[in-house]
Amino acid sequence: MPNIKLHSSDGEIFVVDVEIVKQSVTIRTMLEDLGMDEDEDEPVPLSNVNSAILKKVIQWCTFHKDDPPPPEDDENKEKRTDDISSWDAEFLKVDQGTLFELILAANYLDIKGLLDVTCKTVANMIKGKSPEEIRKTFNIKNDFTPAEEEQVRKENEWCEEK
C-alpha cells in the first residue's frame, strides 16, 4: 500500500496510507499538482496544522476511510445538526480550543466529512446563544453602532416560519 509522509508545522512526520489522506482535497491537489508519485518519500508539508491536530485528523480519516464519498451538496439547502454519529461525537468530545483547531484544519485540508461534522458541533454550540455570547465565544468584535444594532434587532425581532 503506498504511503505518504505528512509533515506537521512543528516538525513531526507522519507516515500514512495515501488512500486515507486522499480524503483531503488539499493534499490530493498537492499530489496532483506536483506530479508526485504515490511512492515518493518526501514529506508533504502542512504549514497550518500542528502535530497534535494532525494526529487527530489522521485518526478521523483512518476511521472514515471506507466511507462512501459524500453526496453533492445541494448548495442552498438547510442542513441538519442532530445527525452526528456516535463515533464522531466521541471523537469530538474535546476542549473548545482543540475543536476550533480541528475545524480550521478541516477547512485548510478541505476534508468534507470532517468539516461537516465539526461545523455541526460548533453550530450546536452556538444555537440558543444570544449575539453577545456568540461574540464572546469567537472573540468577534461588535462593530455595530448602537443605532445600527437597534435597527438590526428590530428588523429581526420577529419572523414567522411557515
Add this chain to the structure above:
Amino acid sequence: MSTIRKAYMEISNGIRGLRFHREQSSSCGSSQHETASKGCPSDESKSGTSRTSKNITHKEEGVVSSAVARLFPVKSASPPLIRKEVGNRTSENKCVSTSQSLPSSLTKSPSPLTSSCAITVQSSPSSAADHNSVHFKQQNGDSPPGSNDKYRQSNKESILNQTKLIGSPKAGIACRIRKLNMSVTGQKWAGKPETMLELMLDERFLSRFFFYFSSDERRKLCQVCKKWKSVLYKNVYWVGVMPVINFKDWGSDISKRKLCFENFQNRGFDQVCLTGAVDMDIADFINNTPNSKKLIRAVSIRCSNISDNALESIIRKVPNISRLELSNCNEVTGSGLWACLNPKIVVLTITDCIHIADDTIGAIAQLLPALHELNLQAYHVTDNGLALFDSKLNSSLRILRLKSCWEITNHGVVNIIHALPNITVLSLSGCSKITDDGVEIIAENMKKLKSLDISWCSRVTDASLEYVACDLGVLEELILDRCTHVTDVGIGYISTMTSLNRLFIRWCVQVGDFGLHHIFSMRSLRVLSIA
C-alpha cells in the same frame, strides 16, 4: 569516492557558473557577493536565496543535473554516505554553496537521498532561515504569502520548504518551479484562514456554515457583527420565512423605515406580514420595495385598519400574490373583496374580520377559480353563503376550514357536499350547531376525506364516530377535541380505522381506560393527543 568528488566539483562549477550568471542579473546587489566570498555559511545561503527561478538557465541546470544524476544514480547510493560527504564539504568555502544548492538541484535524484541531504542542510545556521524560507516559500506555494512570520520563527520550517521542492525527477527544475508558482497564484492554496477568528470572518466559510442553522436562529446571527449580517442578508437564507413588519413599532422615523424596507429587499423575502398598518403604511411599503414586488408570493395583513382601497392597491401592485391572509382587518368589506380578489390566489385566509359575510363567499367562489385552500373564520357566514360555492367553478378547492362559523348547521353541510365534492381536508371546528346527522352526511358523501376536524362541536356523539369509522376509508386525521359526548364506545368504533394515523381526543371527558385500550391496538396510529 573519487568519482563522487569529481561529480561534486562539476556541480560546484556549474553552480558557480549559475551564481555568476545570477549575480550579473540579480537585483540583490554586491553585498551578497562579498559575503559569499567570505565563506560564511549563513551568508552563502543568503546568496542562494537571491536566486529565483527566473535566473536559472537551462544550460547551467543541465550541467548540474547531469552531475547530480551521476552522483546519485537512482536508488543505489546509501543515504548515510552522502550525508557524510556533504557534511565534509560544508567546511570548505567553495563548496559551501553546494550544500545549500544541492537540494534545489537534486530534482533528478531519487527521493530517499534528497530528503537526507535536505536534513543535513539543517546544520546551516538559523539566521539564514528566514530568507531561505521566503525563497523556498515562493517556490513551494503551499503556504499563503501573508504568513511569513510563522516561518521566520522556526528554523525547521526551512527543511519543510526544501523538502517540498524536491519532487518528481520527471521535470526539470525551472519547469516544475514555474508550475508551483502558478499554483501559488492560483486560488487553491491562497489565503486560507489560520485562526478561529479569521475563520469566523471568512465569507466563504460562513456562507456554508450558516446553512447549519434554521431561519429562526439566523435572525440572531444577523446581530453578531457587520460581516455576519452582510453574508446573511441574501435571499437563500430566508426561504420560507415571513418577516413581520409592525408599523406601529417603526413609528414615523422615515430614515429608519427606509432602511428597514431596504434590508427587506436585500433579503429577498417571498412573504411578508404587515401588522398595525394604515393605508399610508401600505403605500409606503409598496413604494419603497420596488424590487421585491415580483418576489413576494404571500402577504399577510393583520390587525390593520386598512380600507378596501389599500387592499386593492396592494393586490394589484404585487402581482404575484398567491397566498393572502387578512386577520383582524375590520375595515375591509365584502365589496372590497369583490373588487380586488385576483384569480392567482390559491390560498386565502380570512379570520376575525367583522364585515365578512355571505357575500364574501360569493366573491370567493366566483373570482377565485384556482383556489386550493380556504380558511374562514367569520361569525356571520351562514348556510346560504355556503350554497354560493359552485361545483364547477370551485372544483380545485381541497382544503376548507370553517372555524367558529357558528351559524352553520347541517344544511350548510349539505351545501358543501353538493358544491365541493373534492374536499380532502374539512374542518368544522367550533361550528357548534353541527350534529350527528351532519357528520353522517359528510361520511356518506365525502369519501376522499383525509382529515376531519369536528372539535368543539358539542352535539357530536358516538353515532357520528360510527359513521366516520364505516365510511371514511382513507381518513388519516381525526380531531375530536372537546367533543364531550364521545365515550369509549365511540373510540371503539374509531379504533377499527386502519388508515388513521393522527387522533386528537383532548378534553373528551367521557373517554376512559377502556377506550384507550382500543386505541393501543391501532397499529397505524402515529400521533395521539390526549388531555
